[in-house]
Amino acid sequence: MQMENYPYRINDLGHLEIGGIDSVDLVKKYGTPLYVYDVSIVRKNCRAFVEAFKKLGVKAQVTYASKAFSSIAILQVIKQEGLSVDVVSEGELYTALQAGIAPQKIHMHGNNKSRSELEMAIEHEIGCIVVDNFYEIEILTEILRKKQKTADVIIRVTPGINSDTHQYIMTGNEDSKFGFDLHNGQVDQAFQLIRENKYLNFKGLHCHIGSQIFETDRFVTAANILFQKIEEWKGTYGYTPEVINLGGGFGIRYTENDQPIPLDEYVYRLVEVIQNHCSRLNMEVPEIWIEPGRSVVGDAGVTLYTTGSTKVIPNVRDYVAVDGGMTDNIRPALYQAKYVGLLANRANQKADTVVSIAGKCCESGDMLIWDLPIPKVKKGDILAILSTGAYGYSMASNYNRFARAAVVFIENGIDKLVIRRETVKDIVKNDLSYE
Ligand SMILES: Cc1ncc(COP(=O)(O)O)c(C=O)c1O
Numbered sequence: 001m002q003m004e005n006y007p008y009r010i011n012d013l014g015h016l017e018i019g020g021i022d023s024v025d026l027v028k029k030y031g032t033p034l035y036v037y038d039v040s041i042v043r044k045n046c047r048a049f050v051e052a053f054k055k056l057g058v059k060a061q062v063t064y065a066s067k068a069f070s071s072i073a074i075l076q077v078i079k080q081e082g083l084s085v086d087v088v089s090e091g092e093l094y095t096a097l098q099a100g101i102a103p104q105k106i107h108m109h110g111n112n113k114s115r116s117e118l119e120m121a122i123e124h125e126i127g128c129i130v131v132d133n134f135y136e137i138e139i140l141t142e143i144l145r146k147k148q149k150t151a152d153v154i155i156r157v158t159p160g161i162n163s164d165t166h167q168y169i170m171t172g173n174e175d176s177k178f179g180f181d182l183h184n185g186q187v188d189q190a191f192q193l194i195r196e197n198k199y200l201n202f203k204g205l206h207c208h209i210g211s212q213i214f215e216t217d218r219f220v221t222a223a224n225i226l227f228q229k230i231e232e233w234k235g236t237y238g239y240t241p242e243v244i245n246l247g248g249g250f251g252i253r254y255t256e257n258d259q260p261i262p263l264d265e266y267v268y269r270l271v272e273v274i275q276n277h278c279s280r281l282n283m284e285v286p287e288i289w290i291e292p293g294r295s296v297v298g299d300a301g302v303t304l305y306t307t308g309s310t311k312v313i314p315n316v317r318d319y320v321a322v323d324g325g326m327t328d329n330i331r332p333a334l335y336q337a338k339y340v341g342l343l344a345n346r347a348n349q350k351a352d353t354v355v356s357i358a359g360k361c362c363e364s365g366d367m368l369i370w371d372l373p374i375p376k377v378k379k380g381d382i383l384a385i386l387s388t389g390a391y392g393y394s395m396a397s398n399y400n401r402f403a404r405a406a407v408v409f410i411e412n413g414i415d416k417l418v419i420r421r422e423t424v425k426d427i428v429k430n431d432l433s434y435e
């Protein structure tokens with residue numbers, strides 16, 4: 001593994017340092033499993049997007065997709081960096097409000113938003129609802145009529161393109177549960193319904209083609225497809241959108257096989273294609289929105305584990321188990337996601353053996369890394385898995401009644417606990433007795 005491709009350092013003691021703090025000291029202080037974030041990397045990622053738009057002088061909103069990692073502390077950082085926040089549930093909305101995100105800077109997504117989620121969004125007058133389906137238009141209208149309010153909405157378009165990513169994280173293909181289909185007329189139908197609806201202010205179009213995408217061509221294709229529709233609507237109804245939202249999905253480096261492009265390159269290409277279409281159609285450039293999640297927090301996070309039992313099966317495989325697993329990182333089990341791991345307490349030693357890193361859940365599929373080159377592991381070593389800042393904590397579970405791990409932020413050489421480790425008391429806190 002080439003450490004220089006990752007934003008971490010190995011110090012003179014041969015220990016992995018995160019944000020200038022020795023990971024061995026972090027483990028002594030907070031225990032394991034532990035999610036650790038270098039906040040300066042989160043800020044750098046936010047600024048790459050925000051500054052790229054600023055440099056081009058276009059009106060834009062960079063909306064952090066908080067599903068990647070939502071907590072009060074991370075959303076406070078996001079707020080400080082001036083981003084908006086995309087939420088998908090009452091829980092994510094409540095967290096954003098608790099973090100002090102201005103309601104106008106909150107956007108709500110979801111393919112089956114409940115009445116109470118929509119009511120909460122309307123009560124707080126959030127900035128935008130990304131309407132996903134006809135049922136949602138009905139509920140939204142009922143709520144707004146009752147309250148005699150209006151809401152700004154954009155519609156989620158399924159453009160019918162495949163992205164080069166795992167099937168489970170592809171969202172722009174025709175056979176998708178998300179959004180209004182473009183080819184069978186659903187988008188036109190939604191457009192008519194919303195434009196005739198005095199409670200809904202139709203602001204524009206949204207599309208999100210998928211996640212962990214490393215090139216810009218598919219975003220350009222998505223924009224081209226949206227603009228075909230816009231051209232048609234402009235010709236027929238004189239309509240021009242105020243907003244175009246091209247979603248998130250910008251790829252990050254998990255392993256050496258991932259070759260991410262600089263974040264600002266996505267912005268430059270997207271803005272270019274939108275500006276070209278607008279000058280071709282002789283219309284004003286709409287406000288451009290993007291919704292990055294993984295690319296804001298993914299490479300800022302590392303998970304630290306303690307190694308425990310081992311199982312050697314001669315001529316087959318050596319297993320090393322750690323004190324976490326699919327409960328703190330379900331991505332390998334769910335998407336066959338690949339990660340890089342290293343011994344944080346002996347990071348400068350030669351990798352002279354190959355082991356597979358197992359979690360401790362009662363599932364054979366609870367594996368974190370297969371076939372990892374590593375120095376010979378001793379019990380009590382610290383295993384670091386890199387680039388776990390996105391969809392790790394946010395997808396964590398209490399399977400086998402394991403307690404969720406703690407989260408620590410590091411910035412300016414100071415570490416701070418931002419999410420407490422759960423205890424067994426938390427595990428039973430909602431249980432009621434049946435005796
Ligand atoms: C609508 C929408 N926007 C944004 C995102 C964020 O994606 P990513 O974390 O890959 O940037 C997602 C997740 O794929 C999404 O479904």
Ligand SMILES: N[C@@H](CCCC[NH3+])C(=O)O
Binds near residue numbers: 067390391
């Ligand atoms: N949770 C997924 C991405 C899904 C994003 C939401 N549409 C991942 O870990 O890669």
